[in-house]
Amino acid sequence: xxxxxxxxxxxxxxxxxxxxxxxxxxxxxxxxxxxxxxxxxxxxxxxxxxxxxxxxxxxxxxxxxxxxxxxxxxxxxxxxxxxxxxxxxxxxxxxxxxxxxxxxxxxxxxxxxxxxxxxxxxxxxxxxxxxxxxxxxxxxxxxxxxxxxxxxxxxxxxxxxxxxxxxxxxxxxxxxxxxxxxxxxxxxxxxxxxxxxxxxxxxxxxxxxxxxxxxxxxxxxxxxxxxxxxxxxxxxxxxxxxxxxxxxxxxxxxxxxxxxxxxxxxxxxxxxxxxxxxxxxxxxxxxxxxxxxxxxxxxxxxxxxxxxx
Amino acid sequence: xxxxxxxxxxxxxxxxxxxxxxxxxxxxxxxxxxxxxxxxxxxxxxxxxxxxxxxxxxxxxxxxxxxxxxxxxxxxxxxxxxxxxxxxxxxxxxxxxxxxxxxxxxxxxxxxxxxxxxxxxxxxxxxxxxxxxxxxxxxxxxxxxxxxxxxxxxxxxxxxxxxxxxxxxxxxxxxxxxxxxxxxxxxxxxxxxxxxxxxxxxxxxxxxxxxxxxxxxxxxxxxxxxxxxxxxxxxxxxxxxxxxxxxxxxxxxxxxxxxxxxxxxxxxxxxxxxxxxxxxxxxxxxxxxxxxxxxxxxxxxxxxxxxxx
Numbered sequence: 178x179x180x181x182x183x184x185x186x187x188x189x190x191x192x193x194x195x196x197x198x199x200x201x202x203x204x205x206x207x208x209x210x211x212x213x214x215x216x217x218x219x220x221x222x223x224x225x226x227x228x229x230x231x232x233x234x235x236x237x238x239x240x241x242x243x244x245x246x247x248x249x250x251x252x253x254x255x256x257x258x259x260x261x262x263x264x265x266x267x268x269x270x271x272x273x274x275x276x277x278x279x280x281x282x283x284x285x286x287x288x289x290x291x292x293x294x295x296x297x298x299x300x301x302x303x304x305x306x307x308x309x310x311x312x313x314x315x316x317x318x319x320x321x322x323x324x325x326x327x328x329x330x331x332x333x334x335x336x337x338x339x340x341x342x343x344x345x346x347x348x349x350x351x352x353x354x355x356x357x358x359x360x361x362x363x364x365x366x367x368x369x370x371x372x373x374x375x376x377x378x379x380x381x382x383x384x385x386x387x388x389x390x391x392x393x394x395x396x397x398x399x400x401x402x403x404x405x406x407x408x409x410x411x412x413x414x415x416x417x418x419x420x421x422x423x424x425x426x427x428x429x430x431x432x433x434x435x436x437x438x439x440x441x442x443x444x445x446x447x448x449x450x451x452x453x454x455x456x457x458x459x460x461x462x463x464x465x466x467x468x469x470x471x472x473x474x475x476x477x478x479x480x481x482x483x484x485x486x
Numbered sequence: 487x488x489x490x491x492x493x494x495x496x497x498x499x500x501x502x503x504x505x506x507x508x509x510x511x512x513x514x515x516x517x518x519x520x521x522x523x524x525x526x527x528x529x530x531x532x533x534x535x536x537x538x539x540x541x542x543x544x545x546x547x548x549x550x551x552x553x554x555x556x557x558x559x560x561x562x563x564x565x566x567x568x569x570x571x572x573x574x575x576x577x578x579x580x581x582x583x584x585x586x587x588x589x590x591x592x593x594x595x596x597x598x599x600x601x602x603x604x605x606x607x608x609x610x611x612x613x614x615x616x617x618x619x620x621x622x623x624x625x626x627x628x629x630x631x632x633x634x635x636x637x638x639x640x641x642x643x644x645x646x647x648x649x650x651x652x653x654x655x656x657x658x659x660x661x662x663x664x665x666x667x668x669x670x671x672x673x674x675x676x677x678x679x680x681x682x683x684x685x686x687x688x689x690x691x692x693x694x695x696x697x698x699x700x701x702x703x704x705x706x707x708x709x710x711x712x713x714x715x716x717x718x719x720x721x722x723x724x725x726x727x728x729x730x731x732x733x734x735x736x737x738x739x740x741x742x743x744x745x746x747x748x749x750x751x752x753x754x755x756x757x758x759x760x761x762x763x764x765x766x767x768x769x770x771x772x773x774x775x776x777x778x779x780x781x782x783x784x785x786x787x788x789x790x791x792x793x794x795x
Contacts, residue, residue, distance in 0.1 A: 243768055252767055301634025317634055324733025325610025325626055326769060334763035335727040338648050339720060346763055348726075411648060417657075418644040422731055424633025454643035454655055458561055459552055460635065 179234025180204075182227055183479025185282060185471075186240050188212065188256025191223055192471070195230060196479035200293040202472055206230065212258040217267065219257065224271030237278040237481035239285030239474045240264065246327030249279040278481035281329045282474055284321055286431060286467075287314025288484050289477030294468035295429040303425035304467065305332060305416070307434035310345065311353040315423055321484040322423075333357070337414050352415040356408065358387040358433050364404045365390050371400035391437040409441070413448035420462050421454045431467030442466060488543025489513075491536055492788025494591060494780075495549050497521065497565025500532055501780070504539060505788035509602040511781060515539065521567040526576065528566065533580030546587040546790035548594030548783045549573065555636030558588040587790035590638045591783055593630055595740060595776075596623025597793050598786030603777035604738040612734035613776065614641060614725070616743035619654065620662040624732055630793040631732075642666070646723050661724040665717065667696040667742050673713045674699050680709035700746040718750070722757035729771050730763045740776030751775060 183202075185192040188210060195204035208226045210219060227236055242254035249265040268277050280288070287296075287304035296302035300319050306312040311333030315322040324330045333353035334346055341350025345359075354360060365385040368374050373396055377389045390408075393401030416428055435441065446464050450456050467473060492511075494501040497519060504513035517535045519528060536545055551563035558574040577586050589597070596605075596613035605611035609628050615621040620642030624631040633639045642662035643655055650659025654668075663669060674694040677683050682705055686698045699717075702710030725737055743750065755773050759765050776782060 243764065252764075303634075315634075324731070325612075325624075325735055326733045328733055328768045330731045330733060331763055332731060334730050335644075336646060336723050336761065339646055339723045348761065348763060350723075351763070414645050414648050414659075418727075419731070421643050422633070422639045422641060422728070424635045424637055424639060426634055452645065452657065454640055454657060454660070455552065455561075459637045 179232045180230060181234055181479045182230060182236045183285075183475040183477065184223065184227070184236065184238045185285065185474035185478055186210070186223075186238055186257070187282070188241065191226075192475050193226060193230070194472070194475035194479065196476055200476055200480065202475060204230065210257060212256070216257075216259050216262050220264075220267045220271060224268065227272065233272070233275050235276045235278070235479075235482060236268075236272065237280070237285070237478035238264070238268075239280060239282035239478040241282045243328050243331070244279060244281060246323065252328070276482065278478075278485055280321060280478070280481050280485065281312075281314070283312030284314040284323075284329060285477035285481065286473040287316060287429070287477065288321060288480055289469055289473035289475070290429050290431065290467050291316045291477075292480050292483070293476050294473055295465050296427060299426040301423075301425045302427050302429060303332075303419060303423055303462070304429040304431060306432035307356060307412075307430060308358055308432035310359070311357050312432075315425065316484065317423070319484070321481070332415070332419055335415065335418060337411055337418070352411070355411040356415060361387040361390050361404070361408065361434065364408075368400050368404060371398055373398040374401060387434055388436075391440050394440060405440075406444070409444045409448050410452075413445060413452040416445075416449050416464070417452035417454065420449075424459075425462050427463045427465060429465055429467050431470075431473065435466050438466070488541045489539060490543055490788045491539060491545045492594075492784040492786065493532065493536070493545065493547045494594065494783035494787055495519070495532075495547055495566070496591070497550065500535075501784050502535060502539070503781070503784035503788065505785055509785055509789065511784060513539065519566060521565070525566075525568050525571050529573075529576045529580060533577065536581065542581070542584050544585045544587070544788075544791060545577075545581065546589070546594070546787035547573070547577075548589060548591035548787040550591045552637050552640070553588060553590060555632065561637070585791065587787075587794055589630060589787070589790050589794065590621075590623070592621030593623040593632075593638060594786035594790065595782040596625060596738070596786065597630060597789055598778055598782035598784070599738050599740065599776050600625045600786075601789050601792070602785050603782055604774050605736060608735040610732075610734045611736050611738060612641075612728060612732055612771070613738040613740060615741035616665060616721075616739065617667055617741035619668070620666050621741075624734065625793065626732075628793070630790070641724070641728055644724065644727060646720055646727070661720070664720040665724060670696040670699050670713070670717065670743065673717075677709050677713060680707055682707040683710060696743055697745075700749050703749060714749075715753070718753045718757050719761075722754060722761040725754075725758050725773070726761035726763065729758075733768075734771050736772045736774060738774055738776050740779075740782065744775050747775070
């Protein structure tokens, strides 16, 4: 049988995987990517890597960009240095008649969790990825939701605090500006009062990371607990607003920050009850951790044909 | 030919209309509703009114409540005193085999604007209704969007300001708490510094209304202009966030506040450019006034079969 291949395309590597009928990755390949290469060069290298896997039946791509649906134009993949690139057209030149499916990388991860991870068995699922940024994907009526104009949605840039903290996108008060790992690092770094946190940073050559927050909370550090409490509150507001608009059956949380486990999920579940419109009556969504880690993007990309109309 | 009837159900009246093949209302009827009547009594009166219109082919209802999709259960229609009522079941008892379609009233209004009003010709449209509350409906891929669990969405209860003004729903900082006519009345009433506004209130037996704000702005009142500026800013943030999630082709604004015309729409269109993620690149949505006024709900209700799956 011909192979179903998923490609999770990032700024430093493209992770390729062959996915079998049980939605498991049975063969892997990693191809370095490099912003200094041209778009055409990168596609040539990727296509060669795909074709070398042999007997290619279908290929799906998760791409770190918004996409224009007609022709699957990459609008702006900053990590790859691509702007307004005709990804489908360029891939077609190299891959010929192989069916190609393309989606945003966070969307692809959501599709992976939906079929093989935390979202199995539901019909609608919101996934939020709490990493360097805040990304997400939404499965609606068993299909990948791409928004009215087809360009996908960006839950990280919903504003939760008007005139709030400046976000990487230039707006003020986006969910991403409060709930990304980057936001945690900002708060940890700025928290000079916490001896616990500042010692951790010093021991790590002066570099803070998000894990330090949770380690300090485990050590019962008051300042860290206060940062976490605010973090959970804002994330709950974001989830509450998204639930009020999207009404997913479940909310799956992935990305590095979700690795904190119960320390994050237990207070978050409680707080969401207080920040979601009509939580009891209309029914709030269960909040559960993602199950597949980095494999979600590969598996989801390989299965995109099942959720794209 | 048998008649297509739309019912816009409210707390004081039910507005009925027969809609022809050109989506125009060709026959009207108004039936008083009354919270003191039981659910069963109200349905009996409504059904009789419908059947008396003669030759009923199809009936659609716009209801002021969230709905549970299986069986179309009215979750809570506060204006009618209905809680967890089996609207479809009760109507079926009275209307027999007539096909019945049920949706939220704001959703029905959006459907009306989509087919016959401001949304004609587009495939996705967000409508926001700025009245006593803030309601809305979303047309996605030419269908009425009802959210993952089918209960519809409530854009008015998206939080735009964490820990902000208390909303009628009990949450803090909802869009409705800043952008409803009720919110304008609150600000106008509280603006003791504005002699212009306070005189208008005094002349109206001490009662403020939203129109006064726009009248005062036309008179160049500095305080009114400041209230309007903040109002537009917050509304733009709400529209920006909703656009980032839903990606409608157009945003239609209805409800009493939209009657302010250019005084509202011109600054709003400018402000939305500053509050929407990637406005220029992904493409912001055009913002246009609703066209049908109160008829939108009747026309939309009559056409629900075309947008409900």
